[in-house]
Amino acid sequence: MNPFSLSVTDLEKRARAIRRRIILLNANSPAGGHTGADLSQVELLTALYFRVLNCSPALINSDERDIYIQSKGHAVGGYYCVLAEAGFIPESWLSTYQHADSHLPGHPVKHKTPGVELNTGALGHGLPVAVGIALAAKRNGSNRRVFVVTGDGELAEGSNWEAALVAAHYQLDNLIIINDKNNLQLAGATKEILNTDPLDEKWRAFGMEVTQCSGNSMQEVVSTLEGLTPNGKPQVIIANTTKGAGISFIQGRAEWHHRVPKGDEVELALEELKDE
Amino acid sequence: MSNSEHLATVMVNAFIDAVERGVDLVPVVADSTSTAKISPFIKQFPGRLVNVGIAEQTLVGTAVGLSMGGKIAVTCNAAPFLISRANEQIKVDVCYNNSNVKLFGLNSGASYGPLASTHHSIDDIAVLRGFGNIEIFAPSCPIECRQIIDYALEHIGPVYIRLDGKALPELHDASYRFVPGAIDVLREGEDIALVAMGSTVHEIVSAAAELADQGINAAVISVSSVRPCDTAKLLAALKKSRTVLTVEEHNVNGGVGSLVAEVLAEAGCAITLLRSGIADGSYAIAADRKDMRAHHGIDAAGVIRNAIALCKGA
Numbered sequence: 001m002n003p004f005s006l007s008v009t010d011l012e013k014r015a016r017a018i019r020r021r022i023i024l025l026n027a028n029s030p031a032g033g034h035t036g037a038d039l040s041q042v043e044l045l046t047a048l049y050f051r052v053l054n055c056s057p058a059l060i061n062s063d064e065r066d067i068y069i070q071s072k073g074h075a076v077g078g079y080y081c082v083l084a085e086a087g088f089i090p091e092s093w094l095s096t097y098q099h100a101d102s103h104l105p106g107h108p109v110k111h112k113t114p115g116v117e118l119n120t121g122a123l124g125h126g127l128p129v130a131v132g133i134a135l136a137a138k139r140n141g142s143n144r145r146v147f148v149v150t151g152d153g154e155l156a157e158g159s160n161w162e163a164a165l166v167a168a169h170y171q172l173d174n175l176i177i178i179n180d181k182n183n184l185q186l187a188g189a190t191k192e193i194l195n196t197d198p199l200d201e202k203w204r205a206f207g208m209e210v211t212q213c214s215g216n217s218m219q220e221v222v223s224t225l226e227g228l229t230p231n232g233k234p235q236v237i238i239a240n241t242t243k244g245a246g247i248s249f250i251q252g253r254a255e256w257h258h259r260v261p262k263g264d265e266v267e268l269a270l271e272e273l274k275d276e
Numbered sequence: 277m278s279n280s281e282h283l284a285t286v287m288v289n290a291f292i293d294a295v296e297r298g299v300d301l302v303p304v305v306a307d308s309t310s311t312a313k314i315s316p317f318i319k320q321f322p323g324r325l326v327n328v329g330i331a332e333q334t335l336v337g338t339a340v341g342l343s344m345g346g347k348i349a350v351t352c353n354a355a356p357f358l359i360s361r362a363n364e365q366i367k368v369d370v371c372y373n374n375s376n377v378k379l380f381g382l383n384s385g386a387s388y389g390p391l392a393s394t395h396h397s398i399d400d401i402a403v404l405r406g407f408g409n410i411e412i413f414a415p416s417c418p419i420e421c422r423q424i425i426d427y428a429l430e431h432i433g434p435v436y437i438r439l440d441g442k443a444l445p446e447l448h449d450a451s452y453r454f455v456p457g458a459i460d461v462l463r464e465g466e467d468i469a470l471v472a473m474g475s476t477v478h479e480i481v482s483a484a485a486e487l488a489d490q491g492i493n494a495a496v497i498s499v500s501s502v503r504p505c506d507t508a509k510l511l512a513a514l515k516k517s518r519t520v521l522t523v524e525e526h527n528v529n530g531g532v533g534s535l536v537a538e539v540l541a542e543a544g545c546a547i548t549l550l551r552s553g554i555a556d557g558s559y560a561i562a563a564d565r566k567d568m569r570a571h572h573g574i575d576a577a578g579v580i581r582n583a584i585a586l587c588k589g590a
Contacts, residue, residue: 063346110373117344119373122364128334129369132341132349135326139302140345159365162331166338170326 003058004050004086012218014085015046016273019246021081021094023269026260029077031098031106036244036256038078040182040216041149044239045082047221048147057087060114064144067133069118071126072151072180073107074258080104080113088115124157126150127177131163134175134234149178153185156194161206164234168207173230177208180215182243184254199238208236215239216246247272280443281418284313284352284382287439290425291317291350295324299429302326302347306335311382312352332357336365336379343376348429354388355381355397355438363403370434371407378428378435379410385475385525385560387441392562398554400438401473401502402530410434411456412502414474414532417447420500423454431456440475442565447477447498457504461513463496468583469517471497473532476523476574483579490580492587499532507539514540519586520549523574525560528553550586552578 006014019042026033048068049055059065070079077097084091089103096102103112107121120126130148137144150160167175179199183190190196200210209231213224221239228235243257244250247269250261261269291314294301304326305312318325326342328334332353339349351358358381359366370377381400388395404412411434415421421439428435447462462477463484470480477498484494495517499505514520514536522533533551540547552573554560561571569575573582 067344119368122368124333125337125365125368128337128365129341129344131334132338132343133345134341135338136302136342136345136347139347142345144345159333159337162328162334163337166328166331166334169329 002051002053003056006050008218008222011046011050011222013275014050015042015218016275018042018046018078018081018085020270020273021084022078023261023266023273025077025081025094025097027262027266028095029098029260032258033077033097033260034074034258035077035260036184036250036253037072037075037151039245039247039250040241040243041075041078041180042246043216043218043221044149044178044180045078047218047225049082049086051222052225053147057114064142066144067117067146069120069126069130069146069148070108071120071148072123072154073120076106076108079108083113083115089113123151123154124159127160128163130175131167131172134167134172135170137174138170138172145174145176147176147178149180151185152179152181152183152196152199153190153193155179155196155199164203164206164208167234171232172234173232175234176228176237177234178237178239180241181238182241184243184257186257188254203236207233209233210236210238212238212240215241280445282313282443283415283418283421283439286418286421287352287380287425288312288314288317290422290429292320294429295321300347301429302342302349304328304335304339304342304349304351306330306332306353306357308353308382311354314352332361333365336362337369339377340369340373340375348376350378350380352380352382354395355384355400356395359397359400359403367407371410374409374433376432378437381436381438383441384438385440386565386568389564389568390562393559396560398525398527398560399530401526401532404436405503405530410436411504412436413500414438414502415500416474416477416498417444419446419448419450419452420454423452424500427454427456438474442475444475444478447481457501457506459506459509459513460498460500461495462498463494464516465493465495466517467493467587468519468521469495469497469514470521470523470579470583471499471532471536472523473499473502474525476525479569479574479576479579480523482576483583486576486580487583490584492583494583499535502532502535505535510536511539511543511545514547515545518547520547521579521582521586522549522551522553523579524553525569525574526553528556548586548589550582552582
């Protein structure tokens with residue numbers, strides 16, 4: 001059971017609060033940040049942590065808690081903001097993002113940050129580990145579900161497809177793979193750098209149950225996550241998102257993969273993120 | 277000393293005994309059931325082993341996930357593919373995450389002989405010594421191997437165990453007790469200290485006996501515990517001899533030869549040292565074990581030759 005179980009309206013409000021935190025967190029970073037990637041996954045993580053996941057600070061050591069793996073580790077800034085909003089870490093830590101030896105390094109480190117399940121940052125690592133956790137849960141007769149968010153550029157890593165074969169072979173329908181498909185990666189458009197489309201057909205060919213949704217629409221994200229029915233196949237959600245979603249001058253621009261708001265940009269962004 | 281036994285068989289027996297005493301152990305293989313000689317385990321515990329196919333990255337990643345789900349996950353496949361193909365999974369998923377996973381490097385060194393360099397792992401110790409927190413063991417005989425495995429299954433944290441691909445004879449009797457970090461001095465001798473890890477310990481044992489006939493008194497030191505390693509004890513053992521010769525089926529860079537060199541140099545100890553192994557800049561030749569070791573001077577004859585030259589020069 002999720003301790004918040006927020007309505008869609010309240011989730012949307014929470015997502016705006018998280019976006020405001022993302023802007024300030026990145027603006028405060030002495031070492032840059034992945035603002036665009038942080039923003040594209042806000043609806044996904046907000047829906048997971050405030051409605052879907054059976055996970056909370058009180059359950060942090062429970063064998064039955066759902067597991068969330070942030071495979072696209074570079075979007076850790078957004079992840080930290082969600083963990084702070086959900087009470088896993090103090091809000092005051094957010095101003096220390098990427099400061100020397102702080103609790104919030106530039107990629108997830110579980111020994112530093114309560115709530116982080118797996119150290120990631122090198123890409124293509126989350127899914128094989130998630131497969132192992134899901135397999136252990138099946139063997140243990142646990143109802144645990146394992147959610148892993150990958151980028152779309154990240155899917156060029158072959159380890160994802162190795163792990164996909166294993167997930168389908170062992171019928172891991174307690175595994176939910178969410179692709180934050182924002183179509184942009186470090187050096188430009190995913191389609192131009194290494195095309196992964198048609199992504200749904202690839203996953204289906206690997207034996208997955210595939211659902212697509214608009215990944216920055218809270219209503220669609222929630223209904224997709226709640227519409228999953230275990231049927232012996234691992235579940236894939238292709239969340240079509242916009243990198244930098246929610247802020248007019250950041251969204252859809254590759255240069256915001258590794259860039260942070262500066263000067264007037266901070267106020268302009270916060271203005272756009274005001275509650276109605 | 278008693279009969280020889282293949283260390284993979286020792287490993288599988290240790291797994292079977294562990295499950296029988298209630299350890300929730302899950303072997304993970306990458307189509308390496310025959311490499312691991314694990315069919316007795318599968319027969320006894322059907323449905324327990326996980327086979328991920330020929331996919332070493334997922335072998336290691338899945339083992340880490342299983343450990344996060346409460347299992348004692350042990351990977352069993354050929355050392356060269358484990359170390360090289362899954363290098364980043366070992367670094368990140370196992371070591372950096374400090375996962376409770378035990379990695380077994382089977383048919384290590386140049387055990388695969390004529391199958392050539394793709395199948396040799398002459399860099400595994402060097403690679404893993406570069407990763408901060410993984411314990412590293414290279415057993416040289418069945419009884420030691422069994423006790424290392426039993427220790428590893430109890431220990432919480434990453435462990436690598438380098439297993440040779442041939443049956444190895446016993447070096448100890450039933451009274452032997454493995455202690456992590458301990459240096460195993462099998463023979464005392466003041467002229468030269470012969471130091472080896474894993475299967476090449478048998479070469480230095482044979483060499484020492486022949487050297488004694490030629491009037492050279494050689495110490496025989498087995499370093500089965502590469503990390504942790506009681507370097508003070510190692511230094512004390514080395515200082516009893518006038519010269520040191522290290523012998524390993526591994527590149528001379530980063531293995532037991534390097535460990536000995538570091539210990540001597542950091543102590544300001546000017547004992548003459550020769551590191552024998554796969555020489556800097558080269559690979560192990562593709563040949564059967566006997567010819568390969570002879571070529572690289574790491575068989576008993578090569579050890580004797582190098583030891584005599586060192587003692588003459590000392």
